[in-house]
Amino acid sequence: MRGGRPADIATYLALMLVAAFFVGPLLWLVSLALRTSAEVYRGAAAFIPDHPTLANFRQILNDPAFAIYLWNGVKLSVLGAALAVICAAPAAYAFSRLSFRGRGAGLWLILAVQMISPLVILIPLYRYYDWLGLLENHMAVVAVYGAIGIPLTVWLLRAGFHRIPVEIEEAARLDGYSRLETMVLVTLPLAAPSLAAAFVLNVVMNWGQFLVPFILLSSDPKWPISVAIYRFAGSTNASTTQLLAAACLVALVPAIVVFLALQRLLTRALTGGALKG
Amino acid sequence: MGQALNRGAHPLAWLAPVILVLGAIYLWPLLDAIRLAFTDATLLNGVRSYTLSSVTSTLGDPALPQILRATAIFTGASVILLQSLGLAIALLVTRGDRRGLPGMAALRTLVLAAWIVPGVANGLIWQIMFSEAPFGGLNSVIGMIGLGPVAWLSDPQMAMVSAVVANIWQGTAFSMILYYAALRGLDPSLDEAARVDGATSLDRFIFITMPQLKGAMLAGTILVTIQTLNTFDSIIALTGGGPGRATEVLALFTYNTVFRSFDLAGGAVLALLLVAISLALAAVYALLLRQRT
Numbered sequence: 001m002r003g004g005r006p007a008d009i010a011t012y013l014a015l016m017l018v019a020a021f022f023v024g025p026l027l028w029l030v031s032l033a034l035r036t037s038a039e040v041y042r043g044a045a046a047f048i049p050d051h052p053t054l055a056n057f058r059q060i061l062n063d064p065a066f067a068i069y070l071w072n073g074v075k076l077s078v079l080g081a082a083l084a085v086i087c088a089a090p091a092a093y094a095f096s097r098l099s100f101r102g103r104g105a106g107l108w109l110i111l112a113v114q115m116i117s118p119l120v121i122l123i124p125l126y127r128y129y130d131w132l133g134l135l136e137n138h139m140a141v142v143a144v145y146g147a148i149g150i151p152l153t154v155w156l157l158r159a160g161f162h163r164i165p166v167e168i169e170e171a172a173r174l175d176g177y178s179r180l181e182t183m184v185l186v187t188l189p190l191a192a193p194s195l196a197a198a199f200v201l202n203v204v205m206n207w208g209q210f211l212v213p214f215i216l217l218s219s220d221p222k223w224p225i226s227v228a229i230y231r232f233a234g235s236t237n238a239s240t241t242q243l244l245a246a247a248c249l250v251a252l253v254p255a256i257v258v259f260l261a262l263q264r265l266l267t268r269a270l271t272g273g274a275l276k277g
Numbered sequence: 278m279g280q281a282l283n284r285g286a287h288p289l290a291w292l293a294p295v296i297l298v299l300g301a302i303y304l305w306p307l308l309d310a311i312r313l314a315f316t317d318a319t320l321l322n323g324v325r326s327y328t329l330s331s332v333t334s335t336l337g338d339p340a341l342p343q344i345l346r347a348t349a350i351f352t353g354a355s356v357i358l359l360q361s362l363g364l365a366i367a368l369l370v371t372r373g374d375r376r377g378l379p380g381m382a383a384l385r386t387l388v389l390a391a392w393i394v395p396g397v398a399n400g401l402i403w404q405i406m407f408s409e410a411p412f413g414g415l416n417s418v419i420g421m422i423g424l425g426p427v428a429w430l431s432d433p434q435m436a437m438v439s440a441v442v443a444n445i446w447q448g449t450a451f452s453m454i455l456y457y458a459a460l461r462g463l464d465p466s467l468d469e470a471a472r473v474d475g476a477t478s479l480d481r482f483i484f485i486t487m488p489q490l491k492g493a494m495l496a497g498t499i500l501v502t503i504q505t506l507n508t509f510d511s512i513i514a515l516t517g518g519g520p521g522r523a524t525e526v527l528a529l530f531t532y533n534t535v536f537r538s539f540d541l542a543g544g545a546v547l548a549l550l551l552v553a554i555s556l557a558l559a560a561v562y563a564l565l566l567r568q569r570t
Contacts (some may be wrong), residue, residue: 008376015369022390026391042411043420044414083298093291115555116307119548123305123313147302149300240407245405248398
């Protein structure tokens with residue numbers, strides 16, 4: 001192996017700097033969230049608070065409004081992810097297994113959708129939803145989440161279907177199953193890991209969605225957590241910073257926990273999807 | 278590929294859900310945005326007549342050059358820095374993996390965690406970090422060693438630096454994953470041969486590793502550029518575009534035009550400008566990719 005102990009130490013030193021940059025802001029947030037308002041004013045001197053308290057978290061989590069924001073976030077994220085996977089799965093299957101004219105072009109066209117900022121479509125959508133009376137409607141927001149998630153999901157699932165040997169399906173077809181039966185009974189169960197990865201990835205991405213609900217939902221009880229903390233930040237001042245810190249943690253911890261729990265699944269799906277095809 | 282291709286199988290039924298959803302949520306609104314750009318529509322009273330005046334007045338807006346400048350600086354600086362940082366981390370971690378150093382997976386996870394943080398939370402976290410109040414993380418740390426305070430968010434130029442730092446914090450993970458995957462796919466025998474021939478590690482990096490990473494670099498750069506160009510959440514939460522208009526990037530300007538100034542037609546023009554820049558970048562990528570294969 002090249003290098004030696006000195007090079008190893010240099011590697012670690014460089015990585016420590018990287019780690020400090022990435023973990024620093026999160027640690028600072030935790031530090032503030034555990035302080036009383038008096039200790040907030042002591043800045044870095046109170047990095048480990050003299051009197052750490054969970055009162056901020058208690059206040060946030062006991063607020064019935066916050067429970068609603070969290071629930072809205074879960075509901076929109078999960079339903080949006082389900083819609084994306086349900087729509088993308090048959091398309092991904094067709095792109096992986098069928099031969100038809102325009103297959104390659106169609107795949108690129110779907111990817112091109114990814115290049116369009118949601119902001120662009122939200123301008124006309126806002127008007128449609130207004131006409132149709134769908135502003136403030138969660139299902140209307142779910143439809144947009146689903147559409148935003150479809151391109152990446154199609155590509156991920158297509159890579160997933162590619163990894164399944166086609167011979168298994170051919171055997172099922174020879175046994176007299178129709179194409180649809182083959183897909184539902186044979187292919188989908190085999191593709192379950194990719195489907196799960198795509199679903200979770202969509203949930204995590206939807207959890208972070210801000211622009212779509214920010215524009216389409218203006219009534220407080222409809223907001224997901226992402227919009228709620230932004231509005232909350234606008235109403236905070238120096239004496240409630242510790243509450244804002246706690247609220248931010250409440251908003252980001254679920255995403256990180258889900259991600260850590262399923263990290264292996266996700267990174268495999270992501271890198272597999274990125275390098276194949 | 279190696280897939281059994283079924284000629285004549287009709288794909289339409291399989292593609293119908295995607296076509297329906299993308300058609301209703303993307304294609305139709307996009308076409309409508311193009312139509313709206315050539316009208317005098319406002320958010321309050323819809324379309325009254327078709328005209329070119331909103332295109333000319335929006336593109337001729339004296340504020341636009343400054344917005345585009347801020348967008349270019351924000352995007353350019355972010356992309357260069359986070360791609361470099363992503364590559365550096367991927368190289369370090371790959372080296373660590375090879376030497377069997379412990380903790381590499383933990384570090385990758387840490388970088389990825391920042392990526393999972395919702396954009397709005399990212400903006401708020403960095404707002405707390407950069408805050409010039411006593412609880413501002415950075416100022417109170419550098420204050421301990423007798424430096425500062427720095428006007429992170431109230432000085433126009435520093436605010437741009439701050440916005441870029443916050444964006445790097447969140448975006449580096451994506452570049453890191455791409456490079457890490459690319460590095461793992463490299464053939465070590467080339468590197469080995471060069472080492473036997475006495476090439477220094479710097480030479481090996483420049484002449485052997487880098488050329489093999491071109492594809493990942495190209496893909497990453499284009500994707501990250503488009504993502505950064507459309508950044509909205511973190512900037513609105515961090516600076517709101519301020520101070521003044523120092524960090525008002527095109528996406529934020531578009532939002533403000535429609536939902537603050539109620540200028541629907543003007544917003545549609547700006548939105549299409551955003552799409553045009555993104556698609557141009559994507560087209561460049563597709564062309565370069567075609568050349569390579």
